[in-house]
Amino acid sequence: MQCELCGNESSKCRPADVDGARMMLCPDCMKHGRGIKEATVTVTTNTQRSILTRIRRPKEKDVYEGMDRELVSNWGDLIRTARKKKGLSRGQLGFNIGERTITIAKIENGDLRPPDKIAEKLEKNLAISLFEEVKKVSTSSGGSHPNSLTLGDFIKTEDK
Numbered sequence: 273m274q275c276e277l278c279g280n281e282s283s284k285c286r287p288a289d290v291d292g293a294r295m296m297l298c299p300d301c302m303k304h305g306r307g308i309k310e311a312t313v314t315v316t317t318n319t320q321r322s323i324l325t326r327i328r329r330p331k332e333k334d335v336y337e338g339m340d341r342e343l344v345s346n347w348g349d350l351i352r353t354a355r356k357k358k359g360l361s362r363g364q365l366g367f368n369i370g371e372r373t374i375t376i377a378k379i380e381n382g383d384l385r386p387p388d389k390i391a392e393k394l395e396k397n398l399a400i401s402l403f404e405e406v407k408k409v410s411t412s413s414g415g416s417h418p419n420s421l422t423l424g425d426f427i428k429t430e431d432k
């Protein structure tokens with residue numbers, strides 16, 4: 273079994289709560305999380321909470337619409353592969369880019385979409401590309417709006 277935080281093989285991995293994320297941790301990483309005792313988990317409130325936290329936010333595609341660079345969908349695999357090629361642990365990689373190990377783990381597991389800033393640091397550090405070029409496609413079927421005001425028009429109007 274693989275520890276979901278540091279990625280080391282360990283047969284003694286146990287479930288733990290790390291920053292609200294449920295992960296299998298090796299004994300070394302247990303200190304980063306709160307151990308979950310399966311037997312004492314109360315069914316009602318805890319289950320509801322974990323369902324809520326497990327709902328993944330939809331991909332924020334709409335926000336990036338119109339941009340010509342988009343995060344690749346398999347960022348986790350790319351990062352993990354590149355990191356292993358360099359012989360770095362998640363902790364070391366996190367240290368290199370100034371992020372916590374848990375952040376690296378969540379990103380590699382696909383639980384966290386890396387914000388642009390972190391993604392760019394990962395790109396530089398691992399010499400990989402996490403963004404793909406996306407062709408700008410005009411979605412408006414009605415064509416352009418020739419009568420729409422430009423910033424210049426607004427300025428002119430205010431001058432009058």
Ligand SMILES: [Zn+2]
Binds near residue numbers: 297
């Ligand atoms: Zn570990």
